[in-house]
Amino acid sequence: DSGVTQTPKHLITATGQRVTLRCSPRSGDLSVYWYQQSLDQGLQFLIQYYNGEERAKGNILERFSAQQFPDLHSELNLSSLELGDSALYFCASSPWSRPGGQGEDYGYTFGSGTRLTVV
Amino acid sequence: GQQLNQSPQSMFIQEGEDVSMNCTSSSIFNTWLWYKQDPGEGPVLLIALYKAGELTSNGRLTAQFGITRKDSFLNISASIPSDVGIYFCAGMDSSYKLIFGSGTRLLVRP
Numbered sequence: 001d002s003g004v005t006q007t008p009k010h011l012i013t014a015t016g017q018r019v020t021l022r023c024s025p026r027s028g029d030l031s032v033y034w035y036q037q038s039l040d041q042g043l044q045f046l047i048q049y050y051n052g053e054e055r056a057k058g059n060i061l062e063r064f065s066a067q068q069f070p071d072l073h074s075e076l077n078l079s080s081l082e083l084g085d086s087a088l089y090f091c092a093s094s095p096w097s098r099p100g101g102q103g104e105d106y107g108y109t110f111g112s113g114t115r116l117t118v119v
Numbered sequence: 120g121q122q123l124n125q126s127p128q129s130m131f132i133q134e135g136e137d138v139s140m141n142c143t144s145s146s147i148f149n150t151w152l153w154y155k156q157d158p159g160e161g162p163v164l165l166i167a168l169y170k171a172g173e174l175t176s177n178g179r180l181t182a183q184f185g186i187t188r189k190d191s192f193l194n195i196s197a198s199i200p201s202d203v204g205i206y207f208c209a210g211m212d213s214s215y216k217l218i219f220g221s222g223t224r225l226l227v228r229p
Contacts, residue, residue: 110154
């Protein structure tokens with residue numbers, strides 16, 4: 001158990017629908033990152049939140065949005081779903097908005113992902 | 120945007136053999152990381168490299184941060200069946216985002 005919790009583990013939904021993916025970061029971590037992994041692909045960075053505020057944005061579609069709540073959990077909202085949105089969605093957390101602030105290692109800790117299937 | 124070229128795409132080797140994979144980038148990275156992903160799981164950090172030229176080991180794994188800061192390699196010695204998985208390199212850019220390579224799928228024949 002990495003300490004990063006993602007729910008649900010699997011999600012099957014129809015095109016045009018909206019879903020919400022949830023992530024609870026490792027205890028004490030302030031940053032949450034969302035990544036998308038399509039079949040046999042690498043991980044594409046979507047968005048980062050640090051202590052409730054958006055910190056960095058990647059190639060996130062306008063149909064997707066995210067937020068981080070006061071208790072530091074984060075939600076990724078995917079709307080008007082298309083077949084091509086089917087993928088694994090990973091959340092990762094780290095203690096800092098940027099690494100090295102306290103001399104800790106720089107690696108993110110990943111959750112086990114949510115597999116989204118759009119039919 | 121920034122891209123990492125990771126090779127090889129896949130490897131099918133005999134148990135006991137050594138493995139080598141690498142990543143190259145057109146951009147400079149301040150940190151290189153190597154992750155392993157098992158089926159149905161999230162990536163797990165194997166090795167982190169913080170300085171150009173740094174060579175770091177973790178058990179049978181050895182990784183190096185290239186002098187130019189545009190490349191890194193990972194070696195696995197004496198492979199075993201549980202080494203099976205997808206290995207990703209990742210570079211941390213100047214805005215502290217992790218950019219991932221496309222992965223190397225490793226299969227080990229017992």
